Amino acid sequence: MKKNDSLKIGVVLLIGGLLFGCGNPGLRRGRALLQKSQYAEAITRLEAAERENPGHWLIKRELGIAYHRNRQNEKAVEKFRQALRFRPTNGRALLYLGLSYEQQEMYAEAVSVYRIYSRLSVLDPMRREMQARIREVHLQELQREIRQNLSALEAGRIQPPEPNTVAVLYFRNLSQSNELAPLLKGIAEILTSDFGKVKSLRLVERIKLQVLLDEMQVSSSEFFDQVQSPKAGRLLGAGQLISGGIERLSETSLQISAGAIITATGELRGDGAQATGSLAEILALEKILFFDLIRDLGMKLTEAEIEAIRPLPTKNILAFIAFCKGLDFEDKNQLDEATAQYERAMQLDPGFAIARQKREQVDVQRLSLSTIDKLSDYQERFTGTEPILLDTGAKVGLRLGLLDNEDLSPLDPNTFRGTGVIVVTGELPRN
Numbered sequence: 174m175k176k177n178d179s180l181k182i183g184v185v186l187l188i189g190g191l192l193f194g195c196g197n198p199g200l201r202r203g204r205a206l207l208q209k210s211q212y213a214e215a216i217t218r219l220e221a222a223e224r225e226n227p228g229h230w231l232i233k234r235e236l237g238i239a240y241h242r243n244r245q246n247e248k249a250v251e252k253f254r255q256a257l258r259f260r261p262t263n264g265r266a267l268l269y270l271g272l273s274y275e276q277q278e279m280y281a282e283a284v285s286v287y288r289i290y291s292r293l294s295v296l297d298p299m300r301r302e303m304q305a306r307i308r309e310v311h312l313q314e315l316q317r318e319i320r321q322n323l324s325a326l327e328a329g330r331i332q333p334p335e336p337n338t339v340a341v342l343y344f345r346n347l348s349q350s351n352e353l354a355p356l357l358k359g360i361a362e363i364l365t366s367d368f369g370k371v372k373s374l375r376l377v378e379r380i381k382l383q384v385l386l387d388e389m390q391v392s393s394s395e396f397f398d399q400v401q402s403p404k405a406g407r408l409l410g411a412g413q414l415i416s417g418g419i420e421r422l423s424e425t426s427l428q429i430s431a432g433a434i435i436t437a438t439g440e441l442r443g444d445g446a447q448a449t450g451s452l453a454e455i456l457a458l459e460k461i462l463f464f465d466l467i468r469d470l471g472m473k474l475t476e477a478e479i480e481a482i483r484p485l486p487t488k489n490i491l492a493f494i495a496f497c498k499g500l501d502f503e504d505k506n507q508l509d510e511a512t513a514q515y516e517r518a519m520q521l522d523p524g525f526a527i528a529r530q531k532r533e534q535v536d537v538q539r540l541s542l543s544t545i546d547k548l549s550d551y552q553e554r555f556t557g558t559e560p561i562l563l564d565t566g567a568k569v570g571l572r573l574g575l576l577d578n579e580d581l582s583p584l585d586p587n588t589f590r591g592t593g594v595i596v597v598t599g600e601l602p603r604n
Contacts, residue, residue, distance in 0.1 A: 199232070200219070215239040216239045216243060237249045237273075241269050246276045250270060274286060280317070284314065287306055291304060299540075299548045315384045316388070319385050333412075339414075339415060344361055345357070345418040346419060359497030360455070371472065403437060413433055413470065417430055427451070429459070430462075447462070456486060456488075487524070487525040491521050492525050495514045499512075500531075512532055
């Protein structure tokens, strides 16, 4: 059979699956009530339909949506999970599962589901919305964790962090030079990114440090003055702290230095690290610092890790300074200014990948829940209810690059690692 013929058959079967699901009278009536926002009546009708058809995945999903809109989110989660056992990558079930988790303030679970859904989304506006929602919900998760840690520390109940968890603190401006001020967060961000490529380490992301500073209502310099290393490590959940500074030595040279601190004792591991050079060489100096810190931590990197870490993110110092300014604006929630700085960094160096990633995360026009619902419905019409496997179990040509595995779990964040995405751009659906 020709490849095009196979794809046509797959599309026909997918459409057939949608039509079959709509043929159930109880389901059809329940959906009609949902569209009229008569949620209690829709729940009654769909519950009756489920009793008659207990294995019908689409009834379970629509019942979950009705529960969600009626603010019965615990029941909604249960129905979405049941539906996903039949259709592991059904977009609307995943989307509403994430929304239901979010409304219950189960932020980690919501982020995990949104990440999966964003990988499956073929509509560019929906993918961008999910990225923005992931950022927003994850920030709420970090805020709650930091508040809990602050309360637990005050009560003497905070748990000691895992030894292999590392947090990179903002670098200090040791010479109080205005020229160096924008670089303090940027160097910490790049160093955190490099440590994140070491598989045996767990990283505390930079934004968590910013959340801690915001909750304590202190600047980074005040934080260093007020908080000792053991306390900082417990608040951030880090067994090791990387603390460093930047100092202007002369008109043409500067020095960056850092050390790895054991948070349980406050002791420095090893001899510390330092590197000297010009401002234009600062990212090359960061690499020297990183590999010396790895030595102090007593770690041995694989060749693959070394090759992943060695390349400089950019060789354009002006692009890096713009990136650093973008980080600071983003932390202040001045997203228009952050977007402008990230775009400037990309203009100065089109290959500056981390700047592009940051710009995509902040430069998002947020969608209303009604628009999200319409887009998810439109997307389902485009891809079918199950974008990996047909009801018959046969593979289709359009698989979005997903793995062929009977044990795929939509609740496992590793399920869709390294998968491909088809992106559809253009005007949003109007009907």
